[in-house]
Amino acid sequence: MTRSIRLGADIGGTFTDIALEVGDQIFSTKILTNYTAPEQAILDGMDIVLAEAGLGYGDLEIVIHGTTLATNALIERRGAKVAFLTTEGFRDVIEMRTESRFDQYDLNLRLPTPLVPREDRFPIAGRVGASGAELAPLDEDALRALVPVIAQGGYGAVAIGFIHSYLNPDHERRARDILSACGLPISISSEVSPQMREYERFNTVCANAYVRPQMASYLDRLQDRLKEQGATCPVFMIHSGGGLVSVATAAEFPVRLVESGPAGGAIFAADVARRFGLEKVVSYDMGGTTAKICLIEDYAPKTARSFEVARTTRFAKGSGMPISIPVIEMIEIGAGGGSIAWVDPMGRIQTGPESAASEPGPACYQRGGTRPAITDADLILSKLDPDNFAGGAIRLSTSGAASAIAAHVGDRLGLSPQSAAFGICEVVDENMANAARVHAVENGKNISDNIMVAFGGAAPLHAARLCEKLGIDQCLVPPGAGVGSAIGFLKAPFGYEALASRIIGLSTFDPAAFNGLVDGLKETARRFVAQGTAGVIRCETVAFMRYRGQGWEIPVPLPDRPLTAADAGLIRDGFRTAYARFFGRAIDGLDGQGAGLEIEIVTISVKAADERPAPTPVALTTGARVVSAPQMRAVFDPTTGADLPTAIVARDSLAAGNRLAGPAIIVERETSTVVTSPFDVVKQPDGSLLILRKGA
Structure with a gap:
């Protein structure tokens, strides 16, 4: 049987993770991210795993890539100078936002500065109405006069966002045709985010234009370097919604890559959930720069149509820049x-959001970093072996970590380096626990009902303590957890989600018009998916609905077939069921037939994806044989607040069914799994580690 040879590459803020799949085998490595030339870290990592597998670049069948470069460009404001064209009278929409206050009692609210300054926004006469009809013609003479202004203004990209263009994109398309004489990449909102709500749509098209030149240049360099090395395989990108798209699509719509790396992690956790038959899972992905938490139900990550980046206030919805694209919904914290540890003016230990990243890195890396990071605290608490970090590739300095912690935290608070390190870890663990609680409560869930799936280079170090705080009894650390997102890329389907906003009241439901709209969305989604696969493509249609007058919508799945007039009742029943699930009960007396408020469809989504083979089922085991460890060392235990003799065991030395009592540390090349004293750990048949509360 022919082996499939596929490679996943994930660029993170600190490490670049590579996972090579050769049949049923995975070869993986972690390389410090190269900020000057991100593609170089990918090639360096590929050299390592290909050599281990005895293969060359020409043997690769597919490369799947995800990156945080677009996210970092938005957060750090390292994008292109953008010219934004909008309808006359709407020049300040991206600065006025929605005029809502995420904290109504804070007189000093800080909001993200608009990506495009006011002097770079150009209002153009012409108007499309709320029904999609043209109310005033587009001022083409004004557009032609702008061509030399933009061409000579030092701009790197152009964004166009006109009012109601999601209904009628003709003005935006005509403006693009005229401005193409500038020779710059042009993004139009009716293609980037064809949804209602002007502020979100305008901000999204500006973000797309802002990162487009940088991402296009990077993707071109990556493909060129791969070809130079002898690779002939196609390269695909994973987008924020968790599917794969071509590089050409990614270069045109780079804003869809903003959460691409974390999306791979959620897919990885969903695959683990399906393998073990776990219907309620919370995925916990902690890397070098951020931690991400995602709820997974019925083997699928929760998704949304928008999210925020660059929040100015932690956990505060409304304090960031909205990006209106399909995305796997998760909460992310620094x-x-x-992440750097520091002491605020009130004498409290804080962590993040600033990160030491890969350059200069934590103080213990001995690469020029002088401020303490969470990795420094983990080292002082003996969670990490200074001589065996990243398989021995990076030698850690315990004295360097202790000096940094003492200088910036311990001396200020009168604490020893170990006590300060414990404080740092407790703060970061409580921040993550609080984020998980908030995320679960916002979705009406009880976090303790879930099984945790932990992955990323740092998550297994903190997962057991997080479970203690959240009341979770079981946590799985899958094989390859240290490069989980990169492995998740290999599990992702070729997929694309097409959306359109149309307000359709159920009392006047027109099945012919509705079916025509859905067919157009299916054609768009299928076209993108067909670029990467010749397999069977399945479509899923969802209507986002509300009672007329409400401010937001809820998703209602629709049958994948042409609808008839009789289906208005089916859609209404589906909405009422979904409404009751979200809010406890539907509103009685509102039946969509003229009595009370109308029920209406606001946005239609069609998600197309190719079929993926189901993973081999695995049954959880609580262990048949208790084993002891040949090696012990003293490790600080947060439950008892003291150094305890702790078992140190190599992951590959454990056999399926082996059970080891905590405290213990299971070591491997890309990460270490810390099992605190309230837990035991059991090796599963597929190689996963089950951290299990004693007595549970």
């Missing part, structure tokens, strides 16, 4: 291994 709590990675490289």
